[in-house]
Amino acid sequence: MTHPQTAFLIYGPTASGKSTVARQLAAEHNAVRFAIDEWMHALFGPDTPEKMDMAWVMPRVARCQARIWATCEQILASGRDVVLEMGLLRQQDRDRMQSLVEASGHAAALCFVDASLATRRQRVLQRNQQQGDTYSFQITPTMFDAMEHIFERPGADEARRSQVFSEESTHV
Ligand SMILES: Nc1ncnc2c1ncn2[C@@H]1O[C@H](COP(=O)(O)OP(=O)(O)OP(=O)(O)O)[C@@H](O)[C@H]1O
Ligand SMILES: [Mg+2]
Secondary structure, three states: OOOOOEEEEEEOOOOOOHHHHHHHHHHHHOOEEEEHHHHHHHHHHHHOOOOOOHHHHHHHHHHHHHHHHHHHHHHHHOOOOEEEEOOOOOHHHHHHHHHHHHHOOOEEEEEEEOOOHHHHHHHHHHHHHHOOOOOOOOOOHHHHHHHHHHOOOOOHHHHHOEEEEOOOOOOO
């Protein structure tokens, strides 16, 4: 390996603009972008049970994450940066991902993407309808509320270690 590369680790609440920021960072850094939603939708979308079942979803997310990371290690070793939008809802998910990146000899750049609740609710409604570039699947109000409970906002220490992309600083 020549120089350590950077893995940008994107996190934030639902519809805060993570996929939008991920695309901007990938373009800026000539990096390869991975989004767990895209992989789940492409690989398992047609097989998804009608009734939301986390016991069905989670092992498939884990399989996708494992393959994505194995591929990222090769990309990083070959001298390119990666941008990862992997969910990372809980701080322990972010810590684990950061440790994986650092153990492979590269740098992890935490990127916290945030927007107000009202803005995010509005964006979900609009995206469900418009189904633009960053759309993967319909997010119902029930799914939105469930995610709000699972997502852990960064504490003071994690926020300090993160680059923050907020409504005020992100222009699309
Ligand atoms: N700064 C912004 N200003 C206005 N609209 C935005 C901004 N960032 C993103 N959007 C729009 O808001 C919607 C949600 O953005 P995006 O898909 O990037 O969010 P996300 O955090 O990736 O969502 P999810 O949590 O579902 O993955 C999209 O329709 C996108 O075009
Ligand atoms: Mg997204």
